[in-house]
Amino acid sequence: MTDLTDLSLVDLSNQLVKREVSAREVAEACFERIRVCEPRLNCFVRLDEEEALAAADGVDDALAKGQLRGLLHGVPMAHKDMFYRRGKVSTCGSRIFKDSPATSTSTLLKRLDAAGSIDLGTLNMTEFAFGPTGHNAVLGDCHNPWDLECIPGGSSSGSGTAVAARLVFGSLGSDSGGSVRLPAAICGVVGLKPTLGLLSLYGAMGLSYSIDTAGVLARTARDCARVMNVIAGHDPNDIRCTTRSVPDYEASLDRDIRSVRIGVPTSYFYDHCDGAIRERLEQSLQVFETLGAEIVDVRVPETGQLMELSRAVLYPECTALHAADLRERMNDYSPQIRVRAATGFGIPAPVYLSALHARPGILKRFVDSVFDACDVLHTPLLSISVPKLSDTDVGIEQCMWETIGLLCHSTAPFNYLGLPAMSVPAGFDESGLPVSLQLVGRPFSEAGLLRVAAAYQNETRWHLQSPKDI
């Protein structure tokens, strides 16, 4: 019999709905596994076991009376410790917030609660979601379940680790430069950063008003689609949030991908790409070809500057948010985060405004050029082997910016462009560490990206492999 925690979110959900397993049994199985793994992974900030088991009993009782709570009835999840829940502390990975209970609950958590999800606790993250590795000097580093000496990726480090280690079935993260996609890729799970504005950020910690996006980590594209069906769409509490109607993300997943044009970029994304990773990416293209997709070369315009343009927006906005705390509580920041949070002081207003002002034109040129030639852009997610925690613990050494830039090379451009992008497991390297591909689409094409990813996962088994001996 399959261990309950090995099931995908959707398979578990089906069993729960049929009452083949109870929500309490599943939640208890998760807590049991957490007790075993957590000492080595350090992916939880807080466990809410008593409340979670009570909530599980509640959904079990409801179902016994014929009441299905929603699409996530009884499904255990946990989220990056920056989605606020009224009365609870969200540390945001920092000392600064550690004593401040939230006064409201985030829209995304409310939607998950309403759909019957069971919230097990909160997950480790990079301090203020500001770093791609998963180091955290305040909470302790989170570890990669495939190799405890390796980074889990950040900033949604606990989300990647907890989903990959089969401690929870899905997790919310946030992505302002790759913070959903990197930990998903590095831990070997699926990560979706939707189009800017598709998910409400009400009640979530802000890093950069114009760049931030919430996102989903789960084991399969189908799992992500299920969660998106619950959380996507307009929220009057967040004026950045789209008013467009959202599709049923699960509905089209079983349709084939014949004639879908998969674009392979001819520049930038394969710069510095490790040989084994390039090989896995080429193999994934062969899979798409066997599924009837058309593989086309695509010239991507202006990509080389997009990561820094993103920073030209993100840093001033971040510094504005942190200015008072930098002034009054500087020593409560760890050194690298202090430096990064203060970097906006060095970016003049005309530079910030120019980067913002140029954004629509650059987006238009990118979409016209790339998505006339293909339906989905296919790139490496991380072009280098997963680094060790010790190798990337660079603090404020001179290589700090280069290290961060290398990790965010393929992800940050799409934060500036606001485009949807997702990370999909595509195999393992010689060290047994996950390799992932990235799929990128035109705005609001999440359903299409999920369909392409689901078709790939129907043909491959990478996403079914789980880390052993944690």
Added chain:
Amino acid sequence: MSETNFDETLPIILERFGVRNLTSDEVRRIGAGAERAIAAVVASVDNPNLDVLPADFYSLLELLGDNGVSE
């Protein structure tokens, strides 16, 4: 990347904002990070098109929105 461009001006800006007690290495890293972003903007952004405002970005995302592969 040179880290010297900000050596004189950045401490003054930080002081103005009341951000004190950063080490010289920290100030240099701030300068280097800012310099990279500034260089990218200088290299890639021409005269702004005043017909397009930053706030139009969200409208443009809607306008360019998917009508293809997900249907």
